[in-house]
Amino acid sequence: MDPSGVFATRYERDQALVRTRKQLAWLLAFAVLLVLLPWFVGPRLVATATVMLITAVVVVGLQINTGYAGQVNLGQAAFMGVGAYTTGVLALKLGLPFWLSIPLGGLAAAVFGFIFGLSAVRIKGFYLALTTIAAQMLFHFMVLNLPSSWFGGSNGLSVPPATLFGYRIADESSMYWLCLAFAAIMIYGAYGIARSRHGRAFIAVRDDDVASGMMGIDVVRAKATAFLVGAFYAGIGGGLWAYYVRFVAVDQFTLLHSIWFIAMIIVGGMGSITGALIGAFAIKVVQEAITSLGPTVVEQFPFLSGDIVFATMNVFLGGIIAAFLMFEPRGLMHRWNIIKRSYRLWPFPY
Amino acid sequence: MPTRRSFMAAAVLAAGLATMGASPAVAQKNYNIASMADFTGPYADVMTQLTGARWAVARWWNAEVGKDLGVKVTLKDYDHRYDAAQVSSLWPGIRSELDPIVVLGVGGPDVAALQNRLPDDRIPMIMSTAGYGFAWLPDPWIFNPRPTYGHEAAAFYQWYHKEKGIDGPLKIGIISSEASPAYVDIHKGSQQYAADNPDVVKVVETVYTEVQPSDLTTQVHRLARNGAQVITVQTNTAAVVATKRALQAIGRKDIPILMSSHNGLPASGKAIGGIEQLEGDYAVYGMAVASQDPTTARKFYEMLREKYNLEAGWNAMTVMGLNQSLIAVRALEAAVAKVGADKVNGEALREAMVSTTITSEQTFGILPNVAFNTSAPFPLEGLTANIATVKDGKHTIAAENVPVPALNKW
Numbered sequence: 222m223d224p225s226g227v228f229a230t231r232y233e234r235d236q237a238l239v240r241t242r243k244q245l246a247w248l249l250a251f252a253v254l255l256v257l258l259p260w261f262v263g264p265r266l267v268a269t270a271t272v273m274l275i276t277a278v279v280v281v282g283l284q285i286n287t288g289y290a291g292q293v294n295l296g297q298a299a300f301m302g303v304g305a306y307t308t309g310v311l312a313l314k315l316g317l318p319f320w321l322s323i324p325l326g327g328l329a330a331a332v333f334g335f336i337f338g339l340s341a342v343r344i345k346g347f348y349l350a351l352t353t354i355a356a357q358m359l360f361h362f363m364v365l366n367l368p369s370s371w372f373g374g375s376n377g378l379s380v381p382p383a384t385l386f387g388y389r390i391a392d393e394s395s396m397y398w399l400c401l402a403f404a405a406i407m408i409y410g411a412y413g414i415a416r417s418r419h420g421r422a423f424i425a426v427r428d429d430d431v432a433s434g435m436m437g438i439d440v441v442r443a444k445a446t447a448f449l450v451g452a453f454y455a456g457i458g459g460g461l462w463a464y465y466v467r468f469v470a471v472d473q474f475t476l477l478h479s480i481w482f483i484a485m486i487i488v489g490g491m492g493s494i495t496g497a498l499i500g501a502f503a504i505k506v507v508q509e510a511i512t513s514l515g516p517t518v519v520e521q522f523p524f525l526s527g528d529i530v531f532a533t534m535n536v537f538l539g540g541i542i543a544a545f546l547m548f549e550p551r552g553l554m555h556r557w558n559i560i561k562r563s564y565r566l567w568p569f570p571y
Numbered sequence: 572m573p574t575r576r577s578f579m580a581a582a583v584l585a586a587g588l589a590t591m592g593a594s595p596a597v598a599q600k601n602y603n604i605a606s607m608a609d610f611t612g613p614y615a616d617v618m619t620q621l622t623g624a625r626w627a628v629a630r631w632w633n634a635e636v637g638k639d640l641g642v643k644v645t646l647k648d649y650d651h652r653y654d655a656a657q658v659s660s661l662w663p664g665i666r667s668e669l670d671p672i673v674v675l676g677v678g679g680p681d682v683a684a685l686q687n688r689l690p691d692d693r694i695p696m697i698m699s700t701a702g703y704g705f706a707w708l709p710d711p712w713i714f715n716p717r718p719t720y721g722h723e724a725a726a727f728y729q730w731y732h733k734e735k736g737i738d739g740p741l742k743i744g745i746i747s748s749e750a751s752p753a754y755v756d757i758h759k760g761s762q763q764y765a766a767d768n769p770d771v772v773k774v775v776e777t778v779y780t781e782v783q784p785s786d787l788t789t790q791v792h793r794l795a796r797n798g799a800q801v802i803t804v805q806t807n808t809a810a811v812v813a814t815k816r817a818l819q820a821i822g823r824k825d826i827p828i829l830m831s832s833h834n835g836l837p838a839s840g841k842a843i844g845g846i847e848q849l850e851g852d853y854a855v856y857g858m859a860v861a862s863q864d865p866t867t868a869r870k871f872y873e874m875l876r877e878k879y880n881l882e883a884g885w886n887a888m889t890v891m892g893l894n895q896s897l898i899a900v901r902a903l904e905a906a907v908a909k910v911g912a913d914k915v916n917g918e919a920l921r922e923a924m925v926s927t928t929i930t931s932e933q934t935f936g937i938l939p940n941v942a943f944n945t946s947a948p949f950p951l952e953g954l955t956a957n958i959a960t961v962k963d964g965k966h967t968i969a970a971e972n973v974p975v976p977a978l979n980k981w
Contacts, residue, residue, distance in 0.1 A: 264666065265667065365749050375755035376704070377752065466659055466687075468686055470655075470683050471752055473655045473683065515610070
C-alpha cells in the first residue's frame, strides 16, 4: 500500500517503481552508496558484495521463472554454467570483449533453457523438476565428453581478465563495479518484465494455466518464455562469474548450487524481484558471517576445536533456513510488507 | 658500607639486567600462513586430521627451527566448504587482513578459484594431494609435492610388471566416474601412460560408474573376462568397496585393486568391514605410507604426538597435512637463507621453492626429495612413490622409493 495521500490517477503512475520523492531520494542514496562501497569497506567485503551481485542476477532470473511463472527449476546452476562456458570460450578463443561475450553467454544459456522450457509445456510440478535436474546432468556430461578443445573438458577453462580501453578489470573494486553495472541493468529489466504483459501472463499461468489459456494467454509461449528469460539471467550471472574467477569448471555449477538458489527465493519471498534480492543478500550474509566468524571463535576459544565450531556454524545456517520455512514460508518480503503497512496505518490496526 | 645512593644504583642496575635477561635475545619475525580447510563440506569428517597435522608442524618448527632463525609462523584456518564461490569471496579478505606468505590448500575449489589470482597477488599455494593433468602448466603458483595420480599409478604398473615377471603388457581395468573432472583427469593419466608404453600396460576397459557405486558385479566380471590383471580404482572408497564385493562375488582373488592415498587401504578397509578383506590389494602414492612399520616418518609423527600436541591419528590424511606444511616451512627456511629473516614475502618463498631441493631428510621421510621448478606445479624428475599392501591382515609397505616414470601431458 502507498503512504497516505499518495494515489495513482493514471495507469503508468500506478505501475511506477518509484512512487514518492522520498522513495526516489532513498533509491538514489542507496545507488550512490553501492557505487562508493569499495572506498569505504575492505577487500573482503567488496569481494563478498561482488559474489552477492552475481548471485542476485542468477536468483532474479530464477524468480521470474519460478516465482512469477511457477515453473519449478532445479537447473539454474546449469544455465549459469552454460553462460560461463560460452563467455569463457568467446573471450579466450575469439578474444571478444566482455560487453559482447557476457550477453552472448546469456543468449546461449537462454537457448539451452528454452529447450527445457519446451518440456514445461507438457509437464509440470514434480515431473518438471526432474526434467530440470536432467538439464543439470546433461550440462555436466556434455562439458566433460565433448572434445576438450571446445570447452576444456575435465581441464576446465581459464578465462582472460576483462579489459576496457586497455584497463584490466581484475582487482576487487573494478570487478565489483563491472558486476554492479550488469546487475543494475538486469534488475531494472526484471522489474520491467514483471510489470509488463509478459509478467502478468507469467502470474496468470502460475496461478491457473487452464484458466489463463481460456482467457487468451498463450500458455505454451508464456512457459517457454519464462524459461528463456530465467536462463538468460543465469547466463549473464555465469558470464560475470567467469570473469570474476577467471577459471570455469563443471563442478562450480552443481545441483547443490541450484538448490541454494531456490532457497534464496524462498527466504526472500516468491513472486517478488525485491524478494529475490533480499533472499540472495540474506543467505550470502549468513554464509559469509559464519565463514568469517568460525576462525575467530577458534582463535579466541582454542579449547573448542575447529571441527566443533565449524560444524556448529553449519548446523546453525541450516537451522535458520529450516526455521524460516516453518515460521515465515512467504519469505522476508512478506514480513517487510507487514511492517511497512503497520507503520503506515499506525495507530490504526487496519 | 654501602650508602643509600649506591644501593639504589645497584638495585636499578640489577633490575635492568634482569629485564634484559627476560627479554628475547632476538625478536622473532612472524609470518602468517593461510590454512584452507573444509570443515563443513564433503571432507569435514577427515579435515581435523589434515589441519591438526599442519598445526603440529607449525608448533614444532617454531620451537625447534624458527626460534634459531628469528622467525615464527602463525596459521589461521579458513573454512571454505569445498566451494569455489566461498574461496573467491574469502580470498581478498585473507590477502588483505592476514597477508600470508603462503596458502595451504585442500583440493579442487582452491585451485579453481585461486589459480589465476595467485600470480597477481604473488602468493604461492601448496597442496597435499597428487597433482592433476589440467593444472600441468608452466610458471605455477600452486604446487603439489606429489606428481599426478597418473604418475603414481604408472610407478605401480612399472613395478608390478617387473615384480610379477609378466610377459607382455600388464592388463589393467579402470573403474572411474564422470561425476567430477578430477576423477576424469586421474584415469586419463593412466590411459596416457598405457598409450605411450604399450609394452608395459594395456587398458582393457575404463568403466564409468556413478560417483558412489553400490554394485559393480557386471562391470568387474567383464573386466575379469577381458583379462584384467589389476583393477585401478583411484576415485573413492565406495568404488573400492563395490569393486571388492564384485571380485568376491565372482570368486577372483587373483586380481588386486590399486588405490590411492585418499581412498587407501585403511579407509577402504574400514568401509568394507575389515582391512583383512583387502589382502593382496595395493595403494600407491608419492608420500610416506601410514603403516605400522617403524619408519622415519612414523618416528617424526610420534615425536609430534608426544611433544607438540598432535591429536590426529597415523593415517593418510595426517601424512598429507604433514607433507604440505613441511614443504611450506622448509621453503621458508630456504627463503630466509636467501633474503633474510625479515624480508620474506610470497614471491621470495616461491623463488626459494623453485630453486631449492627439499630433501627427504628434511621432511623426515614423509616425502622423497622434492625439486620444484617453473615448468610444472609438481616435481617431474627424481621422483619416487611408495606402495602399500595388506599382508597377513596387516597394512604394510610392499615397496619403497619406487621410481616414478616420465609421462607425457594429456
